[in-house]
Amino acid sequence: MYDLLKGLRVVEGSAFVAAPTCGLYLAQMGAEVIRFDNIGGGPDFRRWPLSEAGDSLYWEGLNKAKKSVALDLGSAEGRELAQRLATAPGEDGGLFVTNFPADGFLSYEKLRALRDDLICVRVMGWADGSQGMDYTINSALGLPLMTGPADDARPVNHVLAAWDLLTGAYCAFTLVAALMARMKGRGGREIRAPLSDIGAATMANLGFTAETLLSGQQRARMGNDVFGAFGRDFTTKDGVKLMLLAITPKQWSKALEVLGLGAEVATVEGELGVSFASDEGLRFTHRARLYPLFERAFAGRTAAELTPAFDAGGVTWGAYQTLEAALDDARLFKDNPLFQNIRHPSGLSYAAPGAMATIPQDIRGDVRPAPKLGQHTDEVLSDVLGLSSGEIARLHDAKVVAGPEGR
Amino acid sequence: MYDLLKGLRVVEGSAFVAAPTCGLYLAQMGAEVIRFDNIGGGPDFRRWPLSEAGDSLYWEGLNKAKKSVALDLGSAEGRELAQRLATAPGEDGGLFVTNFPADGFLSYEKLRALRDDLICVRVMGWADGSQGMDYTINSALGLPLMTGPADDARPVNHVLAAWDLLTGAYCAFTLVAALMARMKGRGGREIRAPLSDIGAATMANLGFTAETLLSGQQRARMGNDVFGAFGRDFTTKDGVKLMLLAITPKQWSKALEVLGLGAEVATVEGELGVSFASDEGLRFTHRARLYPLFERAFAGRTAAELTPAFDAGGVTWGAYQTLEAALDDARLFKDNPLFQNIRHPSGLSYAAPGAMATIPQDIRGDVRPAPKLGQHTDEVLSDVLGLSSGEIARLHDAKVVAGPEGR
Numbered sequence: 001m002y003d004l005l006k007g008l009r010v011v012e013g014s015a016f017v018a019a020p021t022c023g024l025y026l027a028q029m030g031a032e033v034i035r036f037d038n039i040g041g042g043p044d045f046r047r048w049p050l051s052e053a054g055d056s057l058y059w060e061g062l063n064k065a066k067k068s069v070a071l072d073l074g075s076a077e078g079r080e081l082a083q084r085l086a087t088a089p090g091e092d093g094g095l096f097v098t099n100f101p102a103d104g105f106l107s108y109e110k111l112r113a114l115r116d117d118l119i120c121v122r123v124m125g126w127a128d129g130s131q132g133m134d135y136t137i138n139s140a141l142g143l144p145l146m147t148g149p150a151d152d153a154r155p156v157n158h159v160l161a162a163w164d165l166l167t168g169a170y171c172a173f174t175l176v177a178a179l180m181a182r183m184k185g186r187g188g189r190e191i192r193a194p195l196s197d198i199g200a201a202t203m204a205n206l207g208f209t210a211e212t213l214l215s216g217q218q219r220a221r222m223g224n225d226v227f228g229a230f231g232r233d234f235t236t237k238d239g240v241k242l243m244l245l246a247i248t249p250k251q252w253s254k255a256l257e258v259l260g261l262g263a264e265v266a267t268v269e270g271e272l273g274v275s276f277a278s279d280e281g282l283r284f285t286h287r288a289r290l291y292p293l294f295e296r297a298f299a300g301r302t303a304a305e306l307t308p309a310f311d312a313g314g315v316t317w318g319a320y321q322t323l324e325a326a327l328d329d330a331r332l333f334k335d336n337p338l339f340q341n342i343r344h345p346s347g348l349s350y351a352a353p354g355a356m357a358t359i360p361q362d363i364r365g366d367v368r369p370a371p372k373l374g375q376h377t378d379e380v381l382s383d384v385l386g387l388s389s390g391e392i393a394r395l396h397d398a399k400v401v402a403g404p405e406g407r
Numbered sequence: 408m409y410d411l412l413k414g415l416r417v418v419e420g421s422a423f424v425a426a427p428t429c430g431l432y433l434a435q436m437g438a439e440v441i442r443f444d445n446i447g448g449g450p451d452f453r454r455w456p457l458s459e460a461g462d463s464l465y466w467e468g469l470n471k472a473k474k475s476v477a478l479d480l481g482s483a484e485g486r487e488l489a490q491r492l493a494t495a496p497g498e499d500g501g502l503f504v505t506n507f508p509a510d511g512f513l514s515y516e517k518l519r520a521l522r523d524d525l526i527c528v529r530v531m532g533w534a535d536g537s538q539g540m541d542y543t544i545n546s547a548l549g550l551p552l553m554t555g556p557a558d559d560a561r562p563v564n565h566v567l568a569a570w571d572l573l574t575g576a577y578c579a580f581t582l583v584a585a586l587m588a589r590m591k592g593r594g595g596r597e598i599r600a601p602l603s604d605i606g607a608a609t610m611a612n613l614g615f616t617a618e619t620l621l622s623g624q625q626r627a628r629m630g631n632d633v634f635g636a637f638g639r640d641f642t643t644k645d646g647v648k649l650m651l652l653a654i655t656p657k658q659w660s661k662a663l664e665v666l667g668l669g670a671e672v673a674t675v676e677g678e679l680g681v682s683f684a685s686d687e688g689l690r691f692t693h694r695a696r697l698y699p700l701f702e703r704a705f706a707g708r709t710a711a712e713l714t715p716a717f718d719a720g721g722v723t724w725g726a727y728q729t730l731e732a733a734l735d736d737a738r739l740f741k742d743n744p745l746f747q748n749i750r751h752p753s754g755l756s757y758a759a760p761g762a763m764a765t766i767p768q769d770i771r772g773d774v775r776p777a778p779k780l781g782q783h784t785d786e787v788l789s790d791v792l793g794l795s796s797g798e799i800a801r802l803h804d805a806k807v808v809a810g811p812e813g814r
Contacts, residue, residue, distance in 0.1 A: 004581075004584040004585055004587065004588040004593075005584050005587065005588075016654075017613070021612065024612060025577065025580060029580075029581070029584050043654065043655040046686070046687070046688065047635060047636070047654075047687075048614075048634055048635020048636070048688055048691065049614045049615075049617065049618035049621075049626075049634075049635065050635075050688065051621065052621075056614070057614035057617040057618055057621075058613060058614035058635075060614075060617075061611060061612045061613055061614045061617065062612055062613070062614075064612075108767070121764075126738055127738065127743070127765070128738060130718070131658075131721065131722075131723045132723070132725070133652055133654075133723060135633060135638060135650055135652055135725065136650050136652060136723060136724060136725025137725065138725075139640075139650040139725040139726060139727045139728070140725050140726060140727075140728055140733060140736065140739060141730065141733055141739070142728060142729050142730030142731075142732075142733055143566055143567055144631075144727055145727060145729055146566045146730075147554075147555075147563065147565065147566045148554075148555050148556075148563050149555075149559065149561060149563070152556065152559065154556060154630075155631065155640055155648055155727045156554065156555050156556070156563060156630075156631070157630075157631040157640075157650070158554065158565050158567070158569070159550055159553045159554045159626075159634075160550055160565070160569055160609075160613075161613070162565070162567055162569035162572065162573070165569065165573045165609060166569070166572045166573055166576055169573055169576035169577040169579075169580055170432065170576040170579075170763060170764065171764075172576075172577075172580040173432060173436075173576055173577075173579040173580040173583060174411075174436070174764050176580060176583040176584055176587060177411040177412050177436050177583055178411055179587070180411065180412065180583060180586070180587065181411040181412075183590075186411075189766050189768050189769060190766065190767055190768065191764045191765070191766050192764060192765045192766075192767065193763065193764045193765075194765075196738060196739060197743065197745055197760075197763055197764070197765065198763045198764075199739070200733075200739045200740055200743055200745065200746075200760065201745055201760035201763040202567075202572060202763070203730065203733075204468060204746070204758070204759055204760050205428065205431060205468045205469055205471075205760070206424070206465060206468060206469070206567075206568070207455075207456045207463070207464035207465035207467075207468045207469075208456075208730060209730065209734060209740065209757075209758070210456065210464040210467075210468065210751075210755070210757055210759075211456035211464055212730045212731050212734060213734065213757050213758075214456075214458065214459075214464075214755075214757075216731065217729070217731055218729050218730035218731055219456075219566075219730075223561075223563075223564075224551075224562065224563070224564040226542060227455055227456075227566075228454060228455020228456065228457075229454075229455070231542060233546075233562055233564075241562055243542055243543050243546040243564070245540055245542055245543060247423075247450065247454075247540075248450040251538075279453070280453070280454075281453065281455055281457065284455065311537070314538065315538075316538045316539070316540060316543060317543060318539070318542065318543025318544065318545075318546040318547050319546060319547060320546045320547075320551055320552060320562045321546070321547055321549060322549050322552055322624070322625045323548065323549030323553075323610065323615060323616065323619045323625035323626075324549075324619050324623065324624055324625055325549075326547060326548055326549050326607075326610075327616060327619060327620065329547065331533055331534065331535060331603060332547060332548070332603060332606070332607045333607055333616065336534070336604065336607055338604055338607065338608055339607075339611070344617075348617070348621075350616075350617055350620050350621075351611070351616070351620075352611055352617075353604075353607065353608035353611050353612070356577060356600065356604055356605045356608040356609070357528075357577065357578075357581050357598045357599060357600045357604070357605075358534070358598070358599045358600075358601075358604065359596050359597065359598050359599070360515070360597055360599065361596050361597065362596060
């Protein structure tokens, strides 16, 4: 937790990964983020992985440091409460993050009628409003056909929901950017972030589309070969797979040095009349000549021999480790100051991270757990909407709202 | 282009994907982003894909809408100019994005001595300063061993640099968040965003680490099966692979309806004593029972029969298409208003996108191309650093700076 955004109040009506990570990033930088959900939980409330008791480890990971309000979104009164929350007054409020449909009861038009300077960031599937999720957008962009071993034609989906994650972080950026404009007197606005557009723009930003426009076909599937440079997984004498990478001249020369391949590579360079040091693309073009040299060099040494030599020599490399091994890796998890052992709404205690960035001069506050569903219903209805305890009791009785006990 | 951040001046000293996308997102939301590079280009200036003439389509994709200054970063005077640019005065300046080493000539300590309220966002590999790139961080997190067909044990790297992209967008967010704090009188700060921490935190945010802590092992490799719900690629009668997804009850019921599987699935439910509609996890647990039904349903219909029925029925699905097919897809590229045909520094004209989000009430300004390397050297030295034409000429003569002709 840092407090850069202290004082901001963001309301989140969301599910799954993109919009919830947007809220998470804002919350862990100090904003008050109030998530509302249907009583009993939204469509992501039971997403796997689950604890033995059936609580979602996914939900409690994605909603850390937020407040939770539970509403009956099937009722007119519950929907009105959601609208009022999203548009509640206050200079540092009027910030709403959602993936609810653009034309539903949380449309910008409906909300703007309640608060003229509302900033609404809306995650969408396809830009035209039709359904799309990370998996189906990804399949449309060509990537699963470019991923995986060259000797296998089956499409390979990514396991990491990259489009959701990029969209979530980009939405956090656009929300704060729109707030800056509003602070300068330029009013509120809706910002729509469809996964389809984030995907299409990114494929262009990285040069994939220009490459395909020029060549007439998409990049070939090539296993773990790093496109346009030198990199791949290699296997050590004891069967460990290491990822080696050499894009810059320095990365290349250090890899050759530690592997003792300088002379052999110079011979290949002489034969071909090229210099691999000055042009990483040539290393890619001629990788079939280079790979056997590296394969032999790796096969002659154990991982225990190679990896300290790589580190000492400044080589860019990585081990393929399992996540259970990674959890014992001091740099990633075990001694990582981002992580703190906390108790979660599932009742389980385990290490969880705060803000993903580090501000050396600021104090990193405690990691805050996700709320129990409905934990802050009464507090928020009172503080943000100014409802009396009598009104709140009536809403509970009418089953329009619920607290942490589900009623 | 939108102008939410109009008036801000951001200096970028960067290479590869993460820090450049941070600058790109800021520029396409209206900030003036000035990128400095070594004369002749930094380590990413010739990254593939290349045009036939050898210009990087990657570089010109990632640096759209920025200004370019070329400096001899090997000389003391060039390094001093870089420091002065990063810390140039102005209320809306003092914003620096970089992936230069934390302890080098662009360290926060050195820069802060020149501007006390500097905001510096620094992309790093590993948090301890050691080398790491997207590929090597990814291999350390376990994902390549979870990716790809279950019948193949080889690690599968992702083709999309997901960690770089997430880091870039998150950095854009933290930069504006830090600026907001500075506007409230809280001074400047350094924000460090190591790929290793972004990766570790994300694996925790999504529940991967809690799952592994509980089970003692990482998620099994399972091809394209969607973990904890129903989803996979299926093959139509004419051999087309479609991704089908059903997480919510509605997605599930619509898929059954269009595929005509209601009765068969009800039989399985009866046998097992479960309800698949209300618990997506059960669809995953019993997927071996469900897959044959879906495989037969797909195998009995062509893609041309199925896909309009899916759309009409509100099913969540996606085709596995190649990127060349995607370029003809109206929704992604062909008629996407994000894209505009512009001339790039390579001399080529092709469609490129502006800001990834859409603001319906604002006018989407023209997409702006990347600069030529050094195109704005003189303009920036004059406008930002206040150098006279005589001083600028001297710097050219001394080869400390260069314009677009490389001198």
